[in-house]
Amino acid sequence: MKHVLALLICMPVVAFAQAPQPDVKAPAIASMEVGVICAPDTLGVREAPGTIAGTTHVIEEEPAFVAATRRVPAVLGIGFGIKSQALDIDGINGVQMTVTHPPMGATGQTVQTFTSTIRGTDPSLTFYQFDFDYELLPGIWQIEASYAGETLYRTTFEVLPAEQIPELADICGYVDLFS
Template identity: 35%
Template structure:
């Protein structure tokens, strides 16, 4: 089903997103070279390693020590709560991989994305996510995660971040606070 969705939506790849704060997120968009795109929300309270990422506000990104599963798969509405994360898992079509891959995260109210190097291949899923670590990151509105191969966008997923109290069943499920 997602593969069929990817083919149908790939024609819309060049169209700008119309979603704004408080609206429903637009459906994810992917190109044919992406065999599988998953998205969702997960509890991310576990310890993680760090990798340098000079194109981010913090200068680094989280690197999970183990496999990450989305506790709420296919979900694009995210409560703003410390310890929660949202993101995507991407697998390339058989025999395909990015040449120069990059993840871009657009925060509400910012025109310049945070970015870091990340490749996509057919050998396994690549995870890209944002974890709420500080109160200053709990910004409601439309957040966007995109994957790029040089100057070509491969996927785009919008997430609508809402106050933690709006989705207490997720906010409280991980022991997160906001």
Template identity: 35%
Template sequence: MRALLVAALGAGPLSAETIQSDAIAEMQAGVICPNLAGPVSFVAYTQVVPAVLGMGFGVRARAARPEGHPDVVAYVGHPPFAANGPGDGTQTMIYDAAISGQGPSGFFFQFETEEELVPGDWWIAVVDGTELLYRVDFRVVAASEGDRLVEVCGLG
């Protein structure tokens, strides 16, 4: 069942559209810096992410119903990591998560290893049972010298 759902979530090319179900009252996507202390904040509301260790990206959402969605599954889809070799197709990581109905809940992915620094089409989707709550597409790009997001995060 999960494999079928993952295949359906990853089907099709990257689109500029973000999918948001009626079960989500509000949602934002963006880029985050390494969080040393305190709440996670977006440094930019963009879906273009430099591939740099410590850089992260994600979605902050609030459920439409007050009780939220306490037991959801978050999927992160990405191109094959170098260790997997060429031709492996899109890979997917799976995490347990929750979305509050009382305030924004965030789900973020942060580059922690060199193998994860793969430019290309990435996506984050959150599912409650078989209901897709949201899917947001991101474009991970090679960081260039002087990249403003890298500078803002102190990663350059």
């Protein structure tokens, strides 16, 4: 009986740990919006040793959000992220981006990091895109931006199997759940 009681007490803590957390936005961030994107054309890649792939995309044009939601279908080519703008017109360079996700890859890695910039003249997009099958992990994903030890913003997304959100799964035309 004690074990059952202990299990019942612990269950809400486990459920809470997996639930999306409220957004954080520091005063240094003038604006922030979240959403889902379709894979943009890339100019190439930039080294990102803190990521599993070892690189991040370099894009010429930032795509518009195709859906302003935190629910993301686990579909190759789909991306999700944050458009943010710094309060300071000079922007913030050397921003540490941290993406936390369910265990991934052979090592079960749960955190990936890379550097980015948040512009002060217009919104900057920072996103995660599903490029490989091993990335298609349902669960809670968190994206955080920090600079000089201060959290600039943090938000969460819920990645779901494509069939659970068919209205979003084919939003970019990459899959057809009904064929």
